[in-house]
Amino acid sequence: MTSVLSGDIFIISGTGILEFLTIFILAVFVGNEVVSRVPSILHTPLMSGSNAIHGIVLVGAMIVMGTATGTAQMVLGFFAVLLATLNIVGGFTVTDRMLEMFKAKPGDRAPKGGDDADGAK
């Protein structure tokens, strides 16, 4: 912090970039590893689930909304929060709805009645 007071304001974030880059590279490998054995049955829920996960951009949207000053930034920040909320809430809800249908276990035949009603839900 003393270096900041002396006017050298980039020291803290300047060292940060390498750490962030490290995290980024490691996350690339984790991301690849984690989905490498997904059966194609689950490709759609996986796409939908990962779509929901990037909805965490809401945290970023909240931060810019909180620090926004002036009309332009406020309006843009507002829409950033709105869009990110759509992404995260909609994403998790849709994924849950998809996965809800996978409840039946192999060989466990659910009764036929009421299936069509479920479809309209």
Place this chain on the structure above:
Amino acid sequence: MTAAIVIQVLPPHTPVWIDLVYLAAAVAFIIALKGLSSPKQARNGNVLAAAAAVVAVVVTFFNPVAQFSHHTTNLVLAIIAMVVGAAIAVPVARMVKMTAMPQLVAIFNGVGGGAAALISIVVFLGDANLHTLGGAKPAVYAITEGMLGLLIGCVSFSGSAIAFIKLQELITGRPITYPGQQVINGLVGVAIVGLAVATVATDSVPLMIATAVLSLVLGVIFVLPIGGADVPVLISLLNSFTGLAVAASGFTLNNNLLIIAGTLVGASGILLTRMMSKAMGRSLSNVLFSAFGSVVTAGGGADGAGETRQVKSGTPEDIGVLLAYARKVVIIPGYGLAVAQAQHTARELADLLMDKGVEVFYAIHPVAGRMPGHMNVLLAEANVPYDELKEMDEANPEMGTADVALVVGANDTVNPAAKNTVGSPIYGMPIINADDAAQVVFLKRSMRPGFAGIDNDLLFDEKTTLLFGDAKDTLSKLVKAVEEA
């Protein structure tokens, strides 16, 4: 004056406890993605990720970086935006039909990209303000991160919007092409890179806005030449793009959670996209740049060629008898089944046949429908047990012993041209070998070719019988016919 600027330029730090919560959320996301690999764990995985997201969002209200404690108006606006967003998202996600799921994923993906782009813009405007007030120009890498988030986010936003419009059939699902398309797209890409570099060099707001606008244009023109059949691959790619845009936002805001979550999605999304194009027997660049399926449409010859050749169409009663007395029936579902919402009727028919002692399974092509696994989702909705669903590689060796291949609303995924006709646009695409079965029955709406726009020789084969109509109707008729047989 300068002292005040220094305090504003230096953002407050995220306290350790909040960083730890963010770390826990990131770990939860990794476990959730892992959980999505197994049908039993998938739902728990999703719930875990959602819970982690809620916790991360709640602690962000207390994160000094967001400065909500100093800015009440901003806090109120943020809450209003979140309430409005949730009030729109939940009913939409709950009500939309399963067949429209691909569009829905496209639109939720697009708004995420839009949010990442807006974050970049707001941060850029804030920094530029301080710069003009006499503060230091932001570091080159900081502007570069922001510009990457802006560029990728804009492409993802407008690209997803066009993908949505195509899948919703508000515009034609066929590729939209014009002369010099690749060159024009390339030039727009080069112009964006040039503008982005100029923006980084000058920190100029108008240049930043020009980059954003041109990136939105690029998203549109990038998606236009991609045909309806390939849009799932595209959505997967755009999903990956949004992940990367979110990671860029994480760099801009020095936020580990955004970097990890965004990168996870970016990396896994690209892998998934490649698996999907591989399932179609094509490279990703072929999917993206070949305007697949436009040629035949332009020629308009497909329908004419179909009329001159003989097809054999049967009655539901004939086919009902054929099915009821078969030993082994393979049901091959396609998009027609999804459109007609016929998954329950398909299961009813399969159950009835099984009650009669017929061996029945479903052969699922990886890209049947409009998303990978689309058929599995629909059949799971109808409570079809997993062990009756066989993936292509598992199903094909058994096709030779099947008495009847019942193709419900599928076409390209059983087209033997993929094996036999060198030079056919789908040559090399793996298919389900319906032609190996002793008899083939097609339930089709019309003689129109599939998404790929190619004639299917199997329709004209002498062992093939066609039953025209909506898949749900024809399946219901077959159920009745089998009951009476």
